[in-house]
Amino acid sequence: MTDPARGDPLAAFSWHPEPELVWYADEAASRDAIAGLGAAAWEVALDWLYEEGLRRPTGGAGYAELRRDYFGARPDAPAPTVGPGPAPAAPAHAEAVLAEFRARLLDRQFSTVHRRSFSYFAPPPLLMSVVGELLAQVVDQCVDVWHSGPSAALVEEETVRWLCDLVGYGPAAFGVLTSGGVMANTMAMAVARDVHLARLVATASAAADADGVWPGPPRAGALAGARVYASDQAHFSIARALDLLGFEPDALRLIPSDDRFRLHAAPLAAAIAEDRAAGLRPFAIAAVAGSTNTGSVDLIGELADLAGAEDLWLHVDAAYGGGALLSVRDAARVPHLERADSVTIDPHKWFFQPFDIGALLVRRGSDLRTTFDREAEYYRTPGHDEEPLSFYRLSMEGSRRFRALKLWLSWKHLGTSGLGRLVERTNDLAAHLARRTAENDDFEALPSEPELSVVCFRHLPGGPEAAAKIDEGTLDTYQDRLQRALEASGEGWVSTTRLRGRTWLRAGIVNYLSTEDDADGLLESLRRLGADVAWSMGLPVGDFGRPTDGRDRSAGEG
Numbered sequence: 001m002t003d004p005a006r007g008d009p010l011a012a013f014s015w016h017p018e019p020e021l022v023w024y025a026d027e028a029a030s031r032d033a034i035a036g037l038g039a040a041a042w043e044v045a046l047d048w049l050y051e052e053g054l055r056r057p058t059g060g061a062g063y064a065e066l067r068r069d070y071f072g073a074r075p076d077a078p079a080p081t082v083g084p085g086p087a088p089a090a091p092a093h094a095e096a097v098l099a100e101f102r103a104r105l106l107d108r109q110f111s112t113v114h115r116r117s118f119s120y121f122a123p124p125p126l127l128m129s130v131v132g133e134l135l136a137q138v139v140d141q142c143v144d145v146w147h148s149g150p151s152a153a154l155v156e157e158e159t160v161r162w163l164c165d166l167v168g169y170g171p172a173a174f175g176v177l178t179s180g181g182v183m184a185n186t187m188a189m190a191v192a193r194d195v196h197l198a199r200l201v202a203t204a205s206a207a208a209d210a211d212g213v214w215p216g217p218p219r220a221g222a223l224a225g226a227r228v229y230a231s232d233q234a235h236f237s238i239a240r241a242l243d244l245l246g247f248e249p250d251a252l253r254l255i256p257s258d259d260r261f262r263l264h265a266a267p268l269a270a271a272i273a274e275d276r277a278a279g280l281r282p283f284a285i286a287a288v289a290g291s292t293n294t295g296s297v298d299l300i301g302e303l304a305d306l307a308g309a310e311d312l313w314l315h316v317d318a319a320y321g322g323g324a325l326l327s328v329r330d331a332a333r334v335p336h337l338e339r340a341d342s343v344t345i346d347p348h349k350w351f352f353q354p355f356d357i358g359a360l361l362v363r364r365g366s367d368l369r370t371t372f373d374r375e376a377e378y379y380r381t382p383g384h385d386e387e388p389l390s391f392y393r394l395s396m397e398g399s400r401r402f403r404a405l406k407l408w409l410s411w412k413h414l415g416t417s418g419l420g421r422l423v424e425r426t427n428d429l430a431a432h433l434a435r436r437t438a439e440n441d442d443f444e445a446l447p448s449e450p451e452l453s454v455v456c457f458r459h460l461p462g463g464p465e466a467a468a469k470i471d472e473g474t475l476d477t478y479q480d481r482l483q484r485a486l487e488a489s490g491e492g493w494v495s496t497t498r499l500r501g502r503t504w505l506r507a508g509i510v511n512y513l514s515t516e517d518d519a520d521g522l523l524e525s526l527r528r529l530g531a532d533v534a535w536s537m538g539l540p541v542g543d544f545g546r547p548t549d550g551r552d553r554s555a556g557e558g
């Protein structure tokens, strides 16, 4: 309420055309205006969803064209322009700002909700998670020191517990939410270094140290000779983490995966024996359960046995594959995670959450504090009968978003069983897509049956015999051009990746809005677009398909 003696506080904000949307401390002055802003923003959101998001996976523009379109559409842009303008100096009406979002951004998004959008691992977000993001931003908790997000810390504790239960960890386990798998893997390597390698180094040196003084966590020279093992399918973040953590450039030894892209214990055991004989210090295995390229799952049981026998830390990157645990039917495809010392699991992949939310889980939760705890004089929490839970002591981050809320709300909304059904739906769709590639001569998949919900496949223009006559490099280029043609068409979206030195289309199916008809339609689009691409590359494609404009390909034009 306005105090007549002090004047109207809103008047101090009259420099803005909508002061009630800036100084919103008075309900009578602001509540209706805020409700109007919310309704207007939600309308824009729904317009995006139904006019654009479900219409096409991307705007289709290439990078240079998008820059021109986006920057050129600036209200103040001197045309032509291809770069950012100055920051807005003067205030504007909310309506005008939302109108600019509509004009410049509405049709220039990547859509995870499009039914033929088979993205990296970006799912359509659950609506209750979107609501969770909205509420988290309004209550604006900072989940670092307990004081600044008191119950948010408990919500994070609760969701972390649910994730630990899913993995099969016992009561000593704990974890932290992260920005994603890269951060979780990086932190996992830090824990492996400061807890496990620390113990190995200390044990080795304690024998020589007459005073029995144990060194602190290994740094600099103490990292010499330390070795971590992963397959050739490990996520790039493992190698980068080891670099950042000060290890030697060859600290990561990559072991070839099998024909299904999985790491076995036997070749790893041989590598470890060789390294020990050379005087090196093996200390960790970084396995993957659900690799980025193909969704392959390393043989975690075997690797856990080996880690036990060799006294190695076992980290499992289940950033994507961990979602399979939500399904009673499919959990066995990602077995034995409870045997890992640490696990990465990203709810923004197969738990259908909007970005960002990843997680690092550690079997002995106290290892997080051993690794990350630091004193911050300004983050004091005296005066409590029990030490409050402050996540900055367990994490690399300081200020931290209230990431847990969206997972908490949507998990309650769907239940584990509902989330599991969505996972099963995407696994079934991947199996269907792979089956279709097997039934059609002009497609092939690798591996032929997907481990989880990733399908890597190629179009063979003209069918297998014609494609066999095309040199490898040209066939690879064809896949890249086909991917781009699909993107530009707006009919669907897949990425590309390299497997065993060759280029493949890759459908990461975490889209639970898609149906079998969408997968079939995707292949149809690729085949039709492929005819044009093949023609433009002068490929001999025989009787398979015709260029869409009826040109005679056999003339070898283009």
Ligand SMILES: Cc1ncc(COP(=O)(O)O)c(C=O)c1O
Pocket: 120, 121, 179, 180, 181, 182, 183, 185, 235, 237, 288, 290, 291, 292, 317, 318, 319, 320, 346, 358
């Ligand atoms: C197996 C795996 N690990 C880690 C990551 C990195 O996760 P993020 O990009 O969320 O940090 C990915 C990303 O796709 C992944 O597939």
